[in-house]
Amino acid sequence: MARKQTDSMKKETAAKQDAVSAAEQETPAVVDAALAEKAAPVEEKPKGVGEKKTAAGKKAVSASKKTLPPKKRQPVRKKEASAGGKSVPAAEKAVQPAGEAAPAAEEAVSAAEKPVAGEEKTAFASEETAPATINMNQPRRSIAFIGSECHPFVKTGGLGDVMYALPRELVRLNCDVRVILPRYACIPKEYQDKMIYRGEFYMDLGQTKRNYYVGIMEYIWDGVVYDFIDNEEFFSTGKPYTNLVDDIPKYCFFSKAALAALNYMDWIPDIIHCHDWQAGLVPVYLRTLFKDSPVGRAKSILTIHNLRFQGIYNIPTIRYWSGLPSEVFRMGALQQDWVDANMLKGGLAYADRITTVSGTYAGEIQTSEYGERLEDHLRYHSGKLRGIVNGIDYGMWNPETDPALAANYGLGNVLDHKMENKLALQKELGLEEDTGKFVIGLISRLTNQKGLDLVNAIIPQVMDGNTQVVVLGTGDKQYEDSFRYYEGAYKGSFSACIQYDEARAHRIYAGADALLVPSRFEPCGLTQLNAMRYGTLPIVRETGGLKDTVEPYNEFTGDGNGFTFDRYDAGLLLDAINRAKTLYFANRYHWDEVVQRDMAKDVSWEQSAKQYKDLYLELTPW
Numbered sequence: 001m002a003r004k005q006t007d008s009m010k011k012e013t014a015a016k017q018d019a020v021s022a023a024e025q026e027t028p029a030v031v032d033a034a035l036a037e038k039a040a041p042v043e044e045k046p047k048g049v050g051e052k053k054t055a056a057g058k059k060a061v062s063a064s065k066k067t068l069p070p071k072k073r074q075p076v077r078k079k080e081a082s083a084g085g086k087s088v089p090a091a092e093k094a095v096q097p098a099g100e101a102a103p104a105a106e107e108a109v110s111a112a113e114k115p116v117a118g119e120e121k122t123a124f125a126s127e128e129t130a131p132a133t134i135n136m137n138q139p140r141r142s143i144a145f146i147g148s149e150c151h152p153f154v155k156t157g158g159l160g161d162v163m164y165a166l167p168r169e170l171v172r173l174n175c176d177v178r179v180i181l182p183r184y185a186c187i188p189k190e191y192q193d194k195m196i197y198r199g200e201f202y203m204d205l206g207q208t209k210r211n212y213y214v215g216i217m218e219y220i221w222d223g224v225v226y227d228f229i230d231n232e233e234f235f236s237t238g239k240p241y242t243n244l245v246d247d248i249p250k251y252c253f254f255s256k257a258a259l260a261a262l263n264y265m266d267w268i269p270d271i272i273h274c275h276d277w278q279a280g281l282v283p284v285y286l287r288t289l290f291k292d293s294p295v296g297r298a299k300s301i302l303t304i305h306n307l308r309f310q311g312i313y314n315i316p317t318i319r320y321w322s323g324l325p326s327e328v329f330r331m332g333a334l335q336q337d338w339v340d341a342n343m344l345k346g347g348l349a350y351a352d353r354i355t356t357v358s359g360t361y362a363g364e365i366q367t368s369e370y371g372e373r374l375e376d377h378l379r380y381h382s383g384k385l386r387g388i389v390n391g392i393d394y395g396m397w398n399p400e401t402d403p404a405l406a407a408n409y410g411l412g413n414v415l416d417h418k419m420e421n422k423l424a425l426q427k428e429l430g431l432e433e434d435t436g437k438f439v440i441g442l443i444s445r446l447t448n449q450k451g452l453d454l455v456n457a458i459i460p461q462v463m464d465g466n467t468q469v470v471v472l473g474t475g476d477k478q479y480e481d482s483f484r485y486y487e488g489a490y491k492g493s494f495s496a497c498i499q500y501d502e503a504r505a506h507r508i509y510a511g512a513d514a515l516l517v518p519s520r521f522e523p524c525g526l527t528q529l530n531a532m533r534y535g536t537l538p539i540v541r542e543t544g545g546l547k548d549t550v551e552p553y554n555e556f557t558g559d560g561n562g563f564t565f566d567r568y569d570a571g572l573l574l575d576a577i578n579r580a581k582t583l584y585f586a587n588r589y590h591w592d593e594v595v596q597r598d599m600a601k602d603v604s605w606e607q608s609a610k611q612y613k614d615l616y617l618e619l620t621p622w
């Protein structure tokens with residue numbers, strides 16, 4: 001799902017060339033240099049080897065300073081478990097210059113952090129009440145979620161919603177859930193302040209010959225335990241994703257640290273549920289470096305939220321940062337196209353189960369059209385692949401209680417109050433205030449995945465004097481600019497909100513009549529679910545989860561939830577919008593019926609969470 005890495009993907013080729021040319025020289029120092037100079041512009045030509053060594057050296061020194069706990073919360077008490085069970089005092093290792101660190105092989109095996117015998121651990125300091133509705137008749141299972149974003153701490157798209165909502169629902173199904181996330185500096189202060197120090201240790205990483213600080217900060221909320229992996233060197237940028245040059249080392253570190261943290265906390269889950277490429281190495285670590293450690297007995301599930309993002313880089317780089325053994329860099333696992341390693345691909349090979357976020361997408365990704373070059377690999381592993389459609393969190397998305405809305409409403413009074421929300425939205429956005437206008441919303445990352453070229457192509461035909469369009473999103477400049485242009489061209493009828501604004505998104509769901517989701521591909525899609533919950537009819541392309549969640553309106557029977565089109569074609573999108581307009585203007589009674597039907601439709605997590613629970617039980621049948 002939502003990786004805002006478009007720019008980074010563009011830079012990827014240049015970056016790879018840089019790193020490959022450096023790595024080809026096959027001296028660790030050179031590889032280190034290519035990667036250690038993460039901050040340098042990726043387009044820069046490779047520097048001379050000598051220069052790189054110097055830079056690497058500098059980096060190593062400054063980095064080893066950084067490995068000390070940034071803001072010291074408690075004295076370092078932990079020792080690091082090494083391969084042979086020998087422990088080196090953490091503080092001692094931390095100040096070791098890079099060159100004097102233990103041999104890489106030994107370092108790599110020492111990953112399975114174990115609490116040192118007799119060491120006193122910090123107890124859970126924050127406990128909040130679990131929801132009262134835990135179904136104790138359900139078998140109990142423990143699950144560790146590992147992923148790169150989670151609402152409300154950090155979210156760039158649907159992955160953040162899922163990481164928030166699914167654990168909460170699983171708690172109700174008698175699961176013990178712990179969510180492991182990076183402690184990004186961009187997490188709002190209100191949450192940073194609530195985190196409690198849980199412990200710390202030092203961990204080697206790949207062939208870096210360095211020891212990295214791993215802090216664990218904890219926050220317990222509604223029965224879910226959130227453990228944030230703390231390390232300033234990796235997580236201090238203002239946003240979670242920057243570019244692959246930074247992100248590859250960051251998520252190698254995170255994946256390994258997450259498993260090491262479970263061992264450290266001595267909390268060994270039945271299932272480790274990983275999400276997207278950022279946690280793709282977790283199943284690989286679990287079956288290699290961690291297989292003989294306590295966490296090695298857990299089963300793993302890898303969920304694909306968006307196959308487009310895979311974490312691909314050249315083999316020497318990923319080998320360098322991950323420290324994974326050579327056998328995983330083969331075509332059946334991480335290797336791709338002979339020179340590259342693919343972190344998601346490796347995870348898919350080693351996970352006990354693979355899921356993706358809708359049944360249709362599970363089928364689509366096994367075809368060349370949607371498979372993003374992993375279709376063969378996915379077909380090979382199709383026996384362990386399932387599609388489970390996402391839901392939405394009914395606490396977060398509830399028009400009856402939503403504090404962002406001008407007027408709250410439910411199924412019984414939607415027809416009156418939706419108009420109030422429409423007027424308030426028009427006022428807020430400087431649109432002509434007229435409840436008679438047909439308001440179309442679009443809330444989306446502005447990327448090529450989302451079908452925005454189709455939208456751009458038909459805006460002049462959509463703007464008929466009775467229609468208003470509201471766009472909320474950020475992303476590719478070409479789309480931001482074209483929507484700004486349309487705002488100028490259709491003053492009072494077109495609003496381009498080029499921003500990320502949660503509260504405004506809620507007001508658009510409530511105030512619009514229809515919501516556009518014409519995606520080129522859509523693993524699940526959440527905006528159409530949010531829209532239905534707020535009585536706003538979705539207009540979607542029949543792909544992925546959009547196909548599974550929106551039944552097309554049938555003008556003969558009156559059945560359906562929205563308006564759909566199949567081929568990726570601007571004319572067909574326009575046709576679907578016109579069908580919606582016709583129903584709205586010519587047959588409001590039936591339109592209103594669909595509004596109410598959509599609001600009554602169950603798009604909650606309840607059913608989907610049960611399917612995940614069944615999958616967990618399938619893997620742990622005791």
Ligand code: ADP
Pocket residue numbers: 001002156157158159161443444445472473474499500501502505524525526527528530
């Ligand atoms: P994706 O994960 O591909 O971005 P989804 O439909 O799965 O798309 O999830 C998008 C989520 O992000 C929805 O909850 C949507 O409301 C939210 N969202 C997207 N863009 C914005 C924005 N500009 N401002 C606020 N929320 C947004």
